Amino acid sequence: MVTAQTQTTHKNFKGIEKTVFGRGSFSQLDDILAPHRAENEHYFVFLVDKYFEGKPLQERVPAHPEDLTYYISVEEHEPTTDQIDQLRDEILAKKGLPSGVVGIGGGSIMDIAKALSLMFTNEGSSTLYQGLNLIKKPGIYHVGVPTISGTGAEVSMTAVLTGPVKKLGLKCEWTVFNQVVLDPELIVTVPRNWWFYTGMDTYIHCVESENGRMNNAYSHAYAEQAMKLCREVYLGESSGQTPENDDKLMVASLMGGLSLTYSEVGVCHALSYGLSKILGTRHCYANCLIMNHLEDYYPEGVAEFKQMVAYHQIDLPQGLAKDWDDDTITKMAHVSYNLPHMWLHAIGDNWQEVITIDLLKDLFRRL
């Protein structure tokens, strides 16, 4: 029998069930879904980034006549609990329980697909389930098809939602996708600035994962390789949006996400959550605005980040905070402060001695 001993419990994490990686693999999606059409009410829900409406990809979405397709705009705001609840109620009222949900888009679409899958089988509002392991039942079959790389949402066990009170994920093992389709040809049309902001989410994940107390050999190996890939994609003569780099960036996003399995994000994400919650700023862009001013916390990472910004002449506005009143900045600081798991990782047990609301307000004022 097990010897009784005092020890840490290590996370027993669920991986993506099935993954296909490769140029053109999107064409395999119809075949992949086919055996699952026997489940529930025999139809699929496709959630497609509105960006693709009228674009060539729209014609390639393998929707059957019985399926429901929603083109969802992710421009105005990040995914909200209201949005998920309404979508769930509308779909159930229309056609009953679907065979599965397919998200085709960026991190927001991934999060909507994951959250919707869970909310089809868990009653009430999604606000009830924001947090770790609050979900009661497995969701329905769900598939992620990223069309932009960097967030790691394709591999993570969370579906981040902004609710009336908090920006927090539905986080449990059932959140993880049953199937992911990684086709680097899908990210070829990403506009330059968003290619940068979103890829930097991976880079920042790695900087934060590596600089903190939770790092182990597993998360370190993944972070190290994801950072190496980011450098190949974003620094130096071979960098830029090439087919070879698109392949690498898609793998980097996956590896950066896996690095966080045994580690945590840190200062940049804590502040980014505050900014997004109060002003609705999109996640990856918010990260970049903030990373630019975190040299006190991540000197090497920020220096390299600035090199990448300069090399690709990326728009990264400054002086934003001069338009924010003290009340707005105070609210941001409180949202950020209220993420102890990030501060514990980045700063340590004594984080409350180091990080204060005033310090956070000062950081926001640098933006």
Add this chain to the structure above:
Amino acid sequence: MVTAQTQTTHKNFKGIEKTVFGRGSFSQLDDILAPHRAENEHYFVFLVDKYFEGKPLQERVPAHPEDLTYYISVEEHEPTTDQIDQLRDEILAKKGLPSGVVGIGGGSIMDIAKALSLMFTNEGSSTLYQGLNLIKKPGIYHVGVPTISGTGAEVSMTAVLTGPVKKLGLKCEWTVFNQVVLDPELIVTVPRNWWFYTGMDTYIHCVESENGRMNNAYSHAYAEQAMKLCREVYLGESSGQTPENDDKLMVASLMGGLSLTYSEVGVCHALSYGLSKILGTRHCYANCLIMNHLEDYYPEGVAEFKQMVAYHQIDLPQGLAKDWDDDTITKMAHVSYNLPHMWLHAIGDNWQEVITIDLLKDLFRRL
């Protein structure tokens, strides 16, 4: 709908369902198995490397009174189809269908656990299922707990068995473990030579994965990082059997295995299979005996391999072939020749012009 187009089909691979990594995580095994004890006849089968009989690990195996524990010797030969069939029949006759199978040991024990899981639900001899996707039904819940690192058997979709005719895996998505427990504390007692031979399986996987035509960005990223970890573990002043290196080696084994998802092994494994099939030489040791003489195929990899052998003063006998008669060597060459997927990857479409039985016999004579 999907646009018709000519294209490659990319492998849609199944990942390990759940993974726990960390020092001491073996102590979580009892809790991990608990919810699965409700399945089938409510008992587990533990397959433990005989090496651990009477050693401290034996006391820590979380077997309940109703469970069956087998201590299996992997010294004499690699796993055979007969061995699996007999074990399956014996267990079913004794107690009926188990809730699950737990393999605690090296690559051979991993392969036995995976094969047994499948053979509990697929009728007839395991020789019927040697090959790709010949298995008809999912197996029972199966768990892998590696006690030596390098083979990648903890993550692979194959369970290699030696049958009367061929050495070939039961290869399908159901072969992949439902649960893997990666506890670097379990590999601390591995004898120096086997620590080396087995770790080199990962190194050789990476050399072979990288040098061939099937390599893509996914397999390359994994191979590159696994090789980096191998260099840290086996080359230079910080190398050797330290806790930090044990952590790294366990991750390297996983990553080296994942690299093969979209790539293939090559010349070394093809020859190694021939040697093991005819003389029963254990896999990782056979690889090392052969890698030592493959400078024509992998000049850089072999040079670095030799550095590692020299640094750790590893026993690697030479002159073995002088005791083998021509008939034995011819048999080895035929087994090796009969692995076209490896030769296609390593050499290319014209491999039959390059690789002949005579050439293979010459290579075996170098050993």
